[in-house]
Amino acid sequence: MPIIKTSEDRALRLGTGAFAVFVVLLVAGIGVVLTQQSVLSIRKFGLAFWTRSTWNPVSGEFGALPFIWGTLYSSLIALLIAAPIALGIAIFINEISPLKLRQPLSYLTELLAAIPSIVYGLWGIFVLVPIVRKLELLAPEWLKKVPLFTGPPLGVGMLSAGVILAVMVVPLTSSVAREILRGVPMTQREAALALGATRWEAIRIALGYGRTGIIGAVMLGLGRALGETMAVTMVIGNNPQVSTSLFAPQYTMAAVIANEFTEAADELYLHALIEIGLVLFLITIVVNALSRILTRRVVRA
Amino acid sequence: MDEVKITVRDFDFYYGTNKVLHAISLDIPKNRVTALIGPSGCGKSTFLRSINRMNDIIPGIRVDGKILVDDVDVYGSGIDVVSLRRRVGMVFQKSNPFPKSIYENVAYGLRINGLRDKRKLDEAVSRSLDRAALLDEVKDRLNASALALSGGQQQRLCIARALAVDPDVLLMDEPASALDPIATQKIEELVFDLKKNYTIVIVTHNMQQAARVSDRTAFFMLGKLVEYDDTRTIFMNPSVKLTEDYITGRFG
Amino acid sequence: MRKFKSNLIVALCGASVLLALVPLAMILFYVISRGFSALNWAFFTQTPKPVGEAGGGMGNAIVGTLILIVIAGVIAIPVGVLSGVHLAEFKGTRFSSMVRFAADVLNGVPSIVIGIFAYAIIVLPLKRFSAIAGGFALAIIVIPVVARTTEELLRLVPGGLKEAALALGATRAKAMFSVILPAALPGILTGILVALARVAGETAPLLFTAFNNRFFSTNVTQPIGSLTVQVFTYALSPYDDWIRQAWAGALVLVTMILILSIIARVATRRLERMARG
Ligand SMILES: Nc1ncnc2c1ncn2[C@@H]1O[C@H](COP(=O)(O)OP(=O)(O)OP(=O)(O)O)[C@@H](O)[C@H]1O
Numbered sequence: 001m002p003i004i005k006t007s008e009d010r011a012l013r014l015g016t017g018a019f020a021v022f023v024v025l026l027v028a029g030i031g032v033v034l035t036q037q038s039v040l041s042i043r044k045f046g047l048a049f050w051t052r053s054t055w056n057p058v059s060g061e062f063g064a065l066p067f068i069w070g071t072l073y074s075s076l077i078a079l080l081i082a083a084p085i086a087l088g089i090a091i092f093i094n095e096i097s098p099l100k101l102r103q104p105l106s107y108l109t110e111l112l113a114a115i116p117s118i119v120y121g122l123w124g125i126f127v128l129v130p131i132v133r134k135l136e137l138l139a140p141e142w143l144k145k146v147p148l149f150t151g152p153p154l155g156v157g158m159l160s161a162g163v164i165l166a167v168m169v170v171p172l173t174s175s176v177a178r179e180i181l182r183g184v185p186m187t188q189r190e191a192a193l194a195l196g197a198t199r200w201e202a203i204r205i206a207l208g209y210g211r212t213g214i215i216g217a218v219m220l221g222l223g224r225a226l227g228e229t230m231a232v233t234m235v236i237g238n239n240p241q242v243s244t245s246l247f248a249p250q251y252t253m254a255a256v257i258a259n260e261f262t263e264a265a266d267e268l269y270l271h272a273l274i275e276i277g278l279v280l281f282l283i284t285i286v287v288n289a290l291s292r293i294l295t296r297r298v299v300r301a
Numbered sequence: 302m303d304e305v306k307i308t309v310r311d312f313d314f315y316y317g318t319n320k321v322l323h324a325i326s327l328d329i330p331k332n333r334v335t336a337l338i339g340p341s342g343c344g345k346s347t348f349l350r351s352i353n354r355m356n357d358i359i360p361g362i363r364v365d366g367k368i369l370v371d372d373v374d375v376y377g378s379g380i381d382v383v384s385l386r387r388r389v390g391m392v393f394q395k396s397n398p399f400p401k402s403i404y405e406n407v408a409y410g411l412r413i414n415g416l417r418d419k420r421k422l423d424e425a426v427s428r429s430l431d432r433a434a435l436l437d438e439v440k441d442r443l444n445a446s447a448l449a450l451s452g453g454q455q456q457r458l459c460i461a462r463a464l465a466v467d468p469d470v471l472l473m474d475e476p477a478s479a480l481d482p483i484a485t486q487k488i489e490e491l492v493f494d495l496k497k498n499y500t501i502v503i504v505t506h507n508m509q510q511a512a513r514v515s516d517r518t519a520f521f522m523l524g525k526l527v528e529y530d531d532t533r534t535i536f537m538n539p540s541v542k543l544t545e546d547y548i549t550g551r552f553g
Numbered sequence: 554m555r556k557f558k559s560n561l562i563v564a565l566c567g568a569s570v571l572l573a574l575v576p577l578a579m580i581l582f583y584v585i586s587r588g589f590s591a592l593n594w595a596f597f598t599q600t601p602k603p604v605g606e607a608g609g610g611m612g613n614a615i616v617g618t619l620i621l622i623v624i625a626g627v628i629a630i631p632v633g634v635l636s637g638v639h640l641a642e643f644k645g646t647r648f649s650s651m652v653r654f655a656a657d658v659l660n661g662v663p664s665i666v667i668g669i670f671a672y673a674i675i676v677l678p679l680k681r682f683s684a685i686a687g688g689f690a691l692a693i694i695v696i697p698v699v700a701r702t703t704e705e706l707l708r709l710v711p712g713g714l715k716e717a718a719l720a721l722g723a724t725r726a727k728a729m730f731s732v733i734l735p736a737a738l739p740g741i742l743t744g745i746l747v748a749l750a751r752v753a754g755e756t757a758p759l760l761f762t763a764f765n766n767r768f769f770s771t772n773v774t775q776p777i778g779s780l781t782v783q784v785f786t787y788a789l790s791p792y793d794d795w796i797r798q799a800w801a802g803a804l805v806l807v808t809m810i811l812i813l814s815i816i817a818r819v820a821t822r823r824l825e826r827m828a829r830g
């Protein structure tokens with residue numbers, strides 16, 4: 001009997017393929033539809049949309065600089081806090097903790113990822129923000145002259161947003177970093193130890209071996225932070241301004257969409273908001289694609 | 302009689318509750334090559350890795366008895382494992398260079414010990430590469446990635462890396478088992494040369510290799526030391542029937 | 554000195570675990586203590602009272618969330634599972650690596666952006682917010698998760714099983730649907746369950762798709778309330794009673810998600826053990 005593909009096998013390939021195509025089409029579709037729905041704003045403002053900071057729906061002037069600034073700034077703070085902690089967790093669970101603790105510890109840290117963002121937001125408003133305000137009140141006068149800490153101690157603002165984002169990003173980054181560390185051959189650590197390396201020096205060798213993947217893990221966290229909406233909008237103060245101060249209430253791209261979308265009365269306003277969504281989409285795609293490439297290469301090797 | 306470098310007395314080893322070494326006692330002479338042979342799973346690697354306490358990283362292990370290196374009990378209290386391992390170097394079955402340059406691989410052990418002086422580092426790197434018989438092949442590309450070397454070169458690089466920290470003992474766990482015959486021969490020649498300056502303990506599955514490179518041979522079976530003698534005696538005139546059967550290939 | 558540094562860093566790594574557990578403990582503590590005191594029968598059965606009046610509940614929102622989840626599941630399960638089957642069965646092709654990549658990218662798209670997409674595709678043509686639009690947005694979030702989970706679980710099925718089926722003369726399609734998929738099904742179902750539980754906690758993609766609705770509604774072409782949006786609205790309100798209800802809503806959400814994750818956790822652990830034999 002000749003070995004041929006039966007028609008049923010063809011059907012399997014095409015039938016399931018039709019659904020798989022849908023996944024690709026979704027990604028492409030989001031890009032196309034968001035572009036279509038933001039043409040008015042793109043045509044009218046061009047690149048100036050991203051360099052101007054006036055956001056005035058009444059007069060029809062839209063500049064998105066404060067939002068992109070707030071998004072990048074809050075994500076940066078989140079990463080600065082979350083990356084070392086997430087790495088520390090990954091190292092502790094993978095390289096240090098006794099075998100028996102590994103499962104429960106990783107489960108506990110991953111629980112953080114299961115909590116909905118609205119619950120983070122609720123906790124943020126009623127628990128975190130008051131704590132942050134108290135800390136801000138404690139700031140001595142000389143510190144408040146530093147551009148990072150100017151302005152009244154409101155509690156809501158960039159600092160609270162950064163902290164809450166950090167908490168939300170930690171589980172993802174640490175679980176990917178653990179995956180990467182698990183992929184580093186044991187013999188790498190042994191080689192270091194056999195040369196008289198301390199425990200930390202051997203861990204560093206493992207980190208070095210997986211460094212591309214570790215960077216990917218941090219970038220994955222960045223991607224998550226950039227698009228996070230509810231928790232941020234509930235604690236950041238939602239004030240479109242470009243400020244370096246951690247105490248200042250600011251705004252993010254995702255937050256302005258969440259808050260103003262249903263209020264957008266005229267089409268230009270709506271298109272301006274969707275353009276923000278489009279750019280957020282593009283940024284997160286680039287960040288996520290990069291991090292996937294980085295993490296995948298290491299896991300494969 | 303040769304000077305003794307490593308003394309083992311009634312050494313037991315457990316993975317959890319599983320006892321895999323039973324009352325091992327032997328003396329390993331200084332500046333000689335001692336081969337450990339025996340069927341797979343008999344505990345050769347476990348024994349070798351007990352000498353520099355590499356097994357410590359495996360959770361749930363337990364030891365009994367003594368291993369003395371230069372008359373100091375390596376399992377005694379107050380022993381600094383880190384400096385023990387610096388004095389008792391190790392080469393693994395599969396070469397495991399770091400994903401760094403050739404130079405940085407060899408310099409690693411010195412760097413972590415705080416050596417910063419570029420001239421001293423250069424010197425130590427080329428001396429170690431030379432001793433590992435690799436210098437001529439790589440001296441023009443010390444900054445190339447170690448991963449670009451051939452398998453045999455990588456293994457010699459790992460030997461150079463181990464030598465750079467200036468150990469007195471070198472433990473080798475089947476260092477040539479993943480290599481082709483020519484690379485294997487190079488490693489064997491190297492082992493032969495190195496014994497002038499180092500005490501070498503080598504695990505091998507290759508009887509000819511044990512016969513060629515070693516001065517003393519220890520035959521392990523099922524976690525017990527069956528026979529330990531001069532290599533020539535073990536191969537020509539073993540006193541235990543089991544040893545003879547193993548060497549002549551009458552069982553696995 | 555080196556030893557000291559090593560020990561210090563090891564200690565810092567341990568400290569970062571503790572540090573991460575602090576917010577977890579705090580969140581659980583507040584959600585449970587504040588939420589529990591606000592929970593009562595009315596919370597589950599009544600609809601919200603007009604602005605400023607105390608009392609009422611989130612019964613409609615709970616039903617709404619369930620309806621949204623069902624819609625999301627109906628759309629996402631076939632697409633996700635069959636895409637996963639394709640990824641596992643035709644893993645080497647360029648098309649499948651493209652799909653895999655697209656799924657991973659889609660997984661990283663912010664849910665608010667997905668909300669805009671659903672708005673443009675469904676709300677604009679229908680000219681009104683609807684449960685369908687909300688469910689569709691949630692489905693887009695679930696699809697890549699289900700696809701990748703299915704793929705991974707199918708790969709865990711021992712190759713011998715497939716070979717046995719093929720050797721008996723089964724076609725590839727038969728082998729897949731009668732032997733391999735059933736073997737992986739329990740795992741896939743738990744994966745779907747977890748994905749749906751997670752998506753029940755989404756707020757952003759519902760804000761301008763499902764919108765909100767103060768009344769009980771089961772009409773999928775009408776706006777519908779959901780626990781998350783209701784919690785959001787109440788959390789930002791100036792009324793104490795609404796804020797208490799927001800905590801209660803959070804408690805219900807968290808409980809639901811945690812229970813489902815724990816079930817899934819136990820189930821996968823058991824499955825893994827079974828796979829190992
Ligand atoms: N990490 C471990 N945990 C539990 N048991 C182990 C571990 N490593 C080895 N063993 C067991 O200890 C015994 C001795 O193993 P060892 O690796 O020392 O043998 P070997 O003589 O080196 O074998 P080979 O020639 O195959 O390398 C074996 O029964 C093995 O199953």
Ligand SMILES: [Mg+2]
Pocket residue numbers: 345346347474
């Ligand atoms: Mg061995």
